[in-house]
Amino acid sequence: MNNTVKKVNPADTMDENFQLFSDLTHMEHEQIVFCSKPEVGLKAIIAIHNTTLGPALGGTRMWNYSTEKEAIRDVLRLSRGMTYKAAISGLNLGGGKAVIIGDSQKDKSESLFRAFGRYVDGLGGRYITAEDVGITERDMEWIFAETKFVTGLPKEMGGSGNPSPVTAYGVYMGMKAAAHRAYGSDSLSGKKIAIQGAGSVASHLAGYISKEGAELYITDIFKEKANKVAKLTGANVVAPDDIYTLNMDIFSPCALGGVVNDDTIGYLKCDIIAGGANNILDDEGKHGDMLIEKGILYAPDYVINAGGIMNVASELEGYNEKLSMEKASRIYDTILKVFDYSEQHNITTIAASNRIAEERIKAIAEVGNIYSSKSHFSKRKGEIYLRDRS
Numbered sequence: 001m002n003n004t005v006k007k008v009n010p011a012d013t014m015d016e017n018f019q020l021f022s023d024l025t026h027m028e029h030e031q032i033v034f035c036s037k038p039e040v041g042l043k044a045i046i047a048i049h050n051t052t053l054g055p056a057l058g059g060t061r062m063w064n065y066s067t068e069k070e071a072i073r074d075v076l077r078l079s080r081g082m083t084y085k086a087a088i089s090g091l092n093l094g095g096g097k098a099v100i101i102g103d104s105q106k107d108k109s110e111s112l113f114r115a116f117g118r119y120v121d122g123l124g125g126r127y128i129t130a131e132d133v134g135i136t137e138r139d140m141e142w143i144f145a146e147t148k149f150v151t152g153l154p155k156e157m158g159g160s161g162n163p164s165p166v167t168a169y170g171v172y173m174g175m176k177a178a179a180h181r182a183y184g185s186d187s188l189s190g191k192k193i194a195i196q197g198a199g200s201v202a203s204h205l206a207g208y209i210s211k212e213g214a215e216l217y218i219t220d221i222f223k224e225k226a227n228k229v230a231k232l233t234g235a236n237v238v239a240p241d242d243i244y245t246l247n248m249d250i251f252s253p254c255a256l257g258g259v260v261n262d263d264t265i266g267y268l269k270c271d272i273i274a275g276g277a278n279n280i281l282d283d284e285g286k287h288g289d290m291l292i293e294k295g296i297l298y299a300p301d302y303v304i305n306a307g308g309i310m311n312v313a314s315e316l317e318g319y320n321e322k323l324s325m326e327k328a329s330r331i332y333d334t335i336l337k338v339f340d341y342s343e344q345h346n347i348t349t350i351a352a353s354n355r356i357a358e359e360r361i362k363a364i365a366e367v368g369n370i371y372s373s374k375s376h377f378s379k380r381k382g383e384i385y386l387r388d389r390s
């Protein structure tokens with residue numbers, strides 16, 4: 001056996017075109033933490049985008065990225081999105097996200113998650129984590145064993161539980177606001193609405209919509225999931241690819257991101273796009289413009305699906321389901337505000353929501369310039385959110 005360790009020059013492993021610091025500058029991140037603990041197989045990245053409004057909150061995703069560059073890009077993009085989502089939702093939270101590089105089916109262990117929890121704890125509350133793709137409640141319990149900076153815990157553990165019902169309610173309210181703008185009435189009765197995906201958010205959303213007497217269409221790559229929702233709501237089940245070509249009033253993507261793209265946009269025949277999925281537009285600028293040309297009103301994804309983060313934020317202050325639903329109902333007014341801004345400034349709705357979010361962050365940063373007795377003990381920076389979890 002050859003015991004000599006081959007020396008690798010780190011510079012040789014870098015992609016010459018990959019410029020991490022220029023990405024950080026361009027996307028305006030505050031801090032990136034690379035967490036490496038090979039003994040337990042942990043390779044994770046925590047990205048804190050902006051903490052002007054409060055501690056950075058965002059879930060941890062476990063994904064088998066094909067390259068490390070892909071993982072970095074994902075965590076940078078997702079954490080930035082959380083800043084905008086919290087800001088436009090009126091929450092006193094910043095934006096952050098974490099990714100664990102690994103196969104969620106094979107690479108999990110208690111030690112891996114507890115090591116990750118220690119890295120989160122080391123940030124002293126600048127980053128608060130939650131569940132995201134590839135992470136289960138059991139994994140969260142392991143993280144929670146090492147840090148109190150965790151949210152979205154199961155109800156049995158004093159947490160807020162599954163956020164999907166609140167997310168769906170917010171999407172429903174945002175959809176009604178879009179209907180109000182497009183049709184002059186927010187009633188969904190008789191409207192032909194197509195939902196893509198029949199998962200947690202979609203099934204709750206379908207419940208709200210069907211009660212209003214809409215003509216509902218639903219699809220899922222697992223037909224039995226679509227059938228189940230159809231049985232409860234009277235929806236019509238269609239094949240996954242057929243959802244794009246339906247003659248519909250409202251298209252509601254509730255599965256994956258990037259579904260409004262170069263390949264699909266030409267087929268869409270609808271007045272409104274309002275769905276729960278994150279990053280619905282493959283390219284915000286290009287596809288936002290194309291939707292305007294097609295006369296389709298787009299309710300920006302991170303505005304309309306913010307019920308989930310509202311639910312989690314409520315947990316940090318002492319969970320109150322009624323208050324979370326009340327906050328989610330305000331998505332109706334926020335969506336109308338975004339549409340107004342977009343019309344006044346002649347920009348896309350997604351550009352309008354980005355600007356409103358940025359304006360709030362800038363304005364609140366200004367408030368911090370005023371000296372107050374609280375300045376040095378500011379509760380806005382985290383501790384208000386954390387019950388005694390030690």
Ligand SMILES: NC(=O)c1ccc[n+]([C@@H]2O[C@H](COP(=O)([O-])OP(=O)(O)OC[C@H]3O[C@@H](n4cnc5c(N)ncnc54)[C@H](O)[C@@H]3O)[C@@H](O)[C@H]2O)c1
Nearest residue numbers: 163164167197199200201220221254255276277278305308
């Ligand atoms: N759960 C929340 O509270 C929440 C909050 C904000 C945003 N979101 C976003 O909403 C979306 C749905 O979340 P969820 O919690 O309901 O997830 P989920 O996994 O419960 O549901 C997603 C469903 O989409 C289906 N699907 C995947 N690809 C598809 C395709 N090409 N065509 C048709 N169906 C497809 C899956 O089979 C699954 O049933 C995700 O994009 C998520 O990021 C969820």
